[in-house]
Amino acid sequence: MSELEYQKVAAHALIKNKNGEYLVTRRSSIDDWQPGVWDLPGGSIEFSENPEDALLREIDEEVGIKVNVLRLIYCYSFMSNPQRHQFQLVYECEYVSGDIKLNPEDHDEFRWLRPEEFKNLKKIAFFESLCDKLFV
Numbered sequence: 386m387s388e389l390e391y392q393k394v395a396a397h398a399l400i401k402n403k404n405g406e407y408l409v410t411r412r413s414s415i416d417d418w419q420p421g422v423w424d425l426p427g428g429s430i431e432f433s434e435n436p437e438d439a440l441l442r443e444i445d446e447e448v449g450i451k452v453n454v455l456r457l458i459y460c461y462s463f464m465s466n467p468q469r470h471q472f473q474l475v476y477e478c479e480y481v482s483g484d485i486k487l488n489p490e491d492h493d494e495f496r497w498l499r500p501e502e503f504k505n506l507k508k509i510a511f512f513e514s515l516c517d518k519l520f521v
Contacts (some may be wrong), residue, residue: 397427450483461511473511
């Protein structure tokens with residue numbers, strides 16, 4: 386791997402509430418990466434950070450709720466450019482408590498939706514791929 390090549394790993398949460406709905410968040414219009422596109426809470430795993438710890442940290446930073454992390458359900462791999470290889474790990478989670486408090490720098494809207502409602506959303510690539518695999 387040359388010094389210009391690198392990998393980025395992120396953890397995201399597919400959070401289900403007791404009504405069978407999943408939390409989706411829309412990327413802020415001021416975000417420099419795909420503003421206005423629907424996403425799942427989560428983000429980058431820091432060097433030496435455990436993926437589940439990173440996931441809980443990101444959920445707290447982005448939406449401010451408590452969840453139980455159940456299991457890893459999906460890994461999406463892609464080249465965002467010729468030198469950057471990205472992995473998106475998606476964990477199944479269950480909502481525990483708290484009111485959604487969005488960080489406006491990250492997201493500007495959220496919804497609790499059933500899987501059949503996902504098809505109407507403009508989704509970030511890993512979320513689209515996840516839906517194709519899980520909610521056919």
